[in-house]
Amino acid sequence: MNQKRPIRIVLGKPGLDGHDHGAKVVARALMDAGFEVIYTGLRQTPTSIAKIARDNDADVVALSSMAGSHLEFCRKLKPMLEQSGLGNRLWIIGGNLPRTDHANLRALGFKGVFPSSSRLADIVAFIEANVP
Amino acid sequence: MSDSSKPKPVVNESGIEVQAVYGPADVERTGGYSLIGQPGEYPFTRGIHPLMYRKQPWTMRQYTGFGNAADTNRRFRYLIDNGQTGLNVAFDLPTQCGLDSDDSAAEGEVGRVGMAVDTLHDFEVAFAGIDLDKITVSLTINGAAPQLIAMYLAMAEGRGYDIKKLRGTAQNDILKEFIGRGTWIYPVKPSIRLVGDTIEYCAHHAPKYSPVSVCGYHIRESGADPAQEMAYAFCIARAYADEVIRRGLSIDEFAGRLSFNFNIFGNIFEQVAKFRAGRGLWASIMRDEYHATKPGSMWMRMIAGGGGSGLTLEQPEVNIVRGAYYALISALSGAQTMALCCYDEAYTIPSEYAQRISLRTMQLLVEEMGLTETVDPLAGSWYVETLTNQMRDRIGAIIAETDANGGIVQQIASGEIQARISAQAYRMVRAKESGEFRKIGVNCYRQEGEQYAEVELHPYREADAQAQLTNLNAVRARRDAPRVSRTLAALKTAAVRGENVMPAMLDAVKAYATVGEITRELAQAFGRYQEPVRF
Numbered sequence: 047m048n049q050k051r052p053i054r055i056v057l058g059k060p061g062l063d064g065h066d067h068g069a070k071v072v073a074r075a076l077m078d079a080g081f082e083v084i085y086t087g088l089r090q091t092p093t094s095i096a097k098i099a100r101d102n103d104a105d106v107v108a109l110s111s112m113a114g115s116h117l118e119f120c121r122k123l124k125p126m127l128e129q130s131g132l133g134n135r136l137w138i139i140g141g142n143l144p145r146t147d148h149a150n151l152r153a154l155g156f157k158g159v160f161p162s163s164s165r166l167a168d169i170v171a172f173i174e175a176n177v178p
Numbered sequence: 179m180s181d182s183s184k185p186k187p188v189v190n191e192s193g194i195e196v197q198a199v200y201g202p203a204d205v206e207r208t209g210g211y212s213l214i215g216q217p218g219e220y221p222f223t224r225g226i227h228p229l230m231y232r233k234q235p236w237t238m239r240q241y242t243g244f245g246n247a248a249d250t251n252r253r254f255r256y257l258i259d260n261g262q263t264g265l266n267v268a269f270d271l272p273t274q275c276g277l278d279s280d281d282s283a284a285e286g287e288v289g290r291v292g293m294a295v296d297t298l299h300d301f302e303v304a305f306a307g308i309d310l311d312k313i314t315v316s317l318t319i320n321g322a323a324p325q326l327i328a329m330y331l332a333m334a335e336g337r338g339y340d341i342k343k344l345r346g347t348a349q350n351d352i353l354k355e356f357i358g359r360g361t362w363i364y365p366v367k368p369s370i371r372l373v374g375d376t377i378e379y380c381a382h383h384a385p386k387y388s389p390v391s392v393c394g395y396h397i398r399e400s401g402a403d404p405a406q407e408m409a410y411a412f413c414i415a416r417a418y419a420d421e422v423i424r425r426g427l428s429i430d431e432f433a434g435r436l437s438f439n440f441n442i443f444g445n446i447f448e449q450v451a452k453f454r455a456g457r458g459l460w461a462s463i464m465r466d467e468y469h470a471t472k473p474g475s476m477w478m479r480m481i482a483g484g485g486g487s488g489l490t491l492e493q494p495e496v497n498i499v500r501g502a503y504y505a506l507i508s509a510l511s512g513a514q515t516m517a518l519c520c521y522d523e524a525y526t527i528p529s530e531y532a533q534r535i536s537l538r539t540m541q542l543l544v545e546e547m548g549l550t551e552t553v554d555p556l557a558g559s560w561y562v563e564t565l566t567n568q569m570r571d572r573i574g575a576i577i578a579e580t581d582a583n584g585g586i587v588q589q590i591a592s593g594e595i596q597a598r599i600s601a602q603a604y605r606m607v608r609a610k611e612s613g614e615f616r617k618i619g620v621n622c623y624r625q626e627g628e629q630y631a632e633v634e635l636h637p638y639r640e641a642d643a644q645a646q647l648t649n650l651n652a653v654r655a656r657r658d659a660p661r662v663s664r665t666l667a668a669l670k671t672a673a674v675r676g677e678n679v680m681p682a683m684l685d686a687v688k689a690y691a692t693v694g695e696i697t698r699e700l701a702q703a704f705g706r707y708q709e710p711v712r713f
Contacts, residue, residue: 062271062287064360067400070600071607074713087709088360089275091283113271114638118286144525144635162524163491163620165611 051082053177056104058086058095060123063113068141068162072110075166081106081173092119096126104135105177109156111141120154127155136177140164190448192405194568200560208567213458217553220465223458223566224554225512226477231550236508237515238540239316239481243268243293244527245642246649247303250293254308256530260537266316266517267304268292269326274361276322276697279646288643291527292318295326296650297657297690301333310334316347316391316481316515321363323350324372325696328683331384347388347437350376353414354393356590356707357599358400363697366591368704372679374421379680381422381432390418391437391481398441399487400596401603404448405569408456409576410595411438412463413586419468429468433475437514440480442504443488450556451565452573453482453511459570482508483517489524492630493619497521502539509549510556516540527636593710600713650692657690665689666699673703 057073059066066088073085084102086095099107107127111119116139127133138158139151148159158172188196197204205211213221218228227233240257242265243250254265269292272284278296279288288294293304305315319326327348334344352369355362362369373390380389394402394411402410415436422432440456442449460478464470484504489497501518508516518536520528528536543549556562580586589595609615616622619630665686672682679700686696 062275062277062283062361064271064274064355064358066360067358067600067603070713071604074601074604075607077713085711085713087711089709113287113291115286115290142525145632146635161491166607167611 053105054082055106056084056099057108058090059088060109060119061115065112069110079170092122092126096130099132100130106136109139124154190445191403200564204564208564221458221461223454230553235544235550236513237264238262239264239266239515239517240533241266241268245289246294246646247300251304264314270294276363278692278694279650288646294646296692297653298329298687299653301329314345318349320352320355321361322693323348324683325693327376328687332688341384345386347391350390351393354396358396362707364704365707370421373418375678375680377422377432388435388437391439393439395439395441401599404452405572409573413580417587429470430472430475433470438480440482441485442507443485446507449507450511451569454566455569479514481515482513484519486519490619491524494521505539509543522633525633529634593712597712653690661689662691670699673700
């Protein structure tokens with residue numbers, strides 16, 4: 047019998063951006079989909095997100111960024127996640143992400159990129175299909 | 179078995195059922211005309227001034243700021259040259275969170291979503307060449323509001339303005355930052371105390387300055403319905419009033435300088451009724467609960483602007499039309515000040531082009547559409563008057579419920595309000611996804627696989643952030659270091675002793691102490707906020 051625990055997602059708010067409407071909506075959608083969600087709250091640094099993800103043995107590391115500093119943040123976060131042994135987990139990001147940045151985010155290892163107004167069902171389906 | 183012939187009731191966002199047809203009996207049934215009155219007279223439902231826009235159109239005040247102070251000053255001048263009549267300053271996130279531009283947490287964020295401010299020097303540059311008597315300035319700052327209010331007063335004084343006559347506004351509504359927007363710094367209680375310090379200080383020293391603009395706006399953006407938006411804003415305004423009264427001031431010494439910031443999107447009539455109802459209700463709260471006697475203390479003065487949540491990423495040019503309706507609503511609602519989110523704002527800091535379209539939208543109402551010619555033109559509509567009565571009851575009921583459940587401060591501190599509103603936001607997103615709540619370009623009138631045009635993105639220039647760091651270092655090098663240390667120590671002492679921090683704050687900013695240095699001193703006295711995460 048498969049006793050696997052539910053997919054565990056650490057959903058982080060990177061940097062100083064205080065717009066958490068979207069992050070909280072997505073958190074609820076992920077919980078409704080049966081995932082376990084650990085929402086970090088605001089003002090997280092790359093270090094704090096890597097630590098929370100490692101301490102919780104996250105299957106998925108998800109970020110919500112609305113204020114434009116996503117590339118800088120992800121560049122710093124990538125090596126920290128790798129050093130925390132989370133290089134093989136699913137990394138995704140959503141928020142105000144200009145189309146011109148999507149390829150860069152994917153190249154940094156953020157396999158799922160969900161710009162504002164992405165459908166909640168698409169995020170859930172992506173996680174189910176791609177979680178390691 | 180459901181009766182399929184029975185039509186589904188039409189219910190507005192605030193939960194009020196809308197009838198197909200209204201008549202005089204509906205107004206009578208919901209409370210009559212007794213709370214409507216005349217413009218400029220209690221309860222001010224029809225407007226706070228007898229002549230409203232006949233005397234003076236609303237102030238046009240687009241939210242603006244990016245890069246460093248010099249960049250922002252150029253955009254200010256562009257808007258003023260295009261007929262804008264006030265300024266509304268956007269600050270970058272490090273400034274809003276009380277950090278200096280060279281703080282490690284500020285890396286990559288300096289000047290990104292607003293103007294970077296470290297010291298008084300930045301204010302001197304930002305407002306250079308702008309006549310502060312003609313152009314009033316609104317500072318969209320909350321956590322770091324005491325510093326920035328002090329900088330504004332110091333800058334104006336340095337330029338020879340009489341602080342006793344200086345007008346202007348600071349947002350300075352920290353309680354709503356805990357609900358939405360998130361630029362809190364200190365725990366809830368000392369945060370309220372700081373708001374009290376600014377109100378008390380201004381009441382004595384800068385009596386024309388509006389130290390607080392209580393925001394329903396961001397509460398609505400976070401998922402509140404229109405009635406909750408207004409009810410929670412009033413609860414928050416009462417919390418600040420209580421804090422100041424506790425210090426021995428009478429309500430009439432400061433209530434006249436309290437102002438509000440509200441949101442506009444959604445049903446036109448519900449919005450207009452919300453504002454008319456709100457004015458009447460606020461006047462009665464001030465008169466009957468707080469025993470205000472001056473009419474000015476009872477005025478719900480407001481900026482009412484087109485809200486970002488109404489706009490869409492999809493088909494962005496349609497946002498120009500939405501903005502025009504929002505401006506119309508604001509004018510029909512008797513706003514003192516108007517601002518519109520720009521059509522490209524879901525993507526980026528607005529371009530000059532987009533800002534000019536928003537400005538022209540508001541100017542059209544004044545110059546071509548006759549919106550300034552008569553006061554409260556929707557008055558007497560059976561629908562609008564009925565809805566105004568019903569909205570007043572609805573807002574009042576939410577206030578009573580909030581009071582009965584421990585009050586707004588406690589419910590914010592526990593995260594209860596945040597959880598309720600985010601649950602509503604989730605239901606709304608679901609309703610948009612299912613198509614139950616119609617949104618053009620999002621769930622209807624949209625072609626499958628439609629690739630909407632991306633707008634021109636505002637460039638983030640590393641060089642502007644670098645220039646800010648150079649400026650900061652130069653100011654640090656030339657300021658009187660012992661004076662900085664002395665004034666910061668005095669500030670901390672005032673904070674620890676529970677004295678009003680504003681006199682010491684003024685001394686510190688005049689010594690060119692930085693936003694971050696001041697925040698660190700206050701945080702040593704007050705601690706830092708820990709966000710409750712609740713679902």
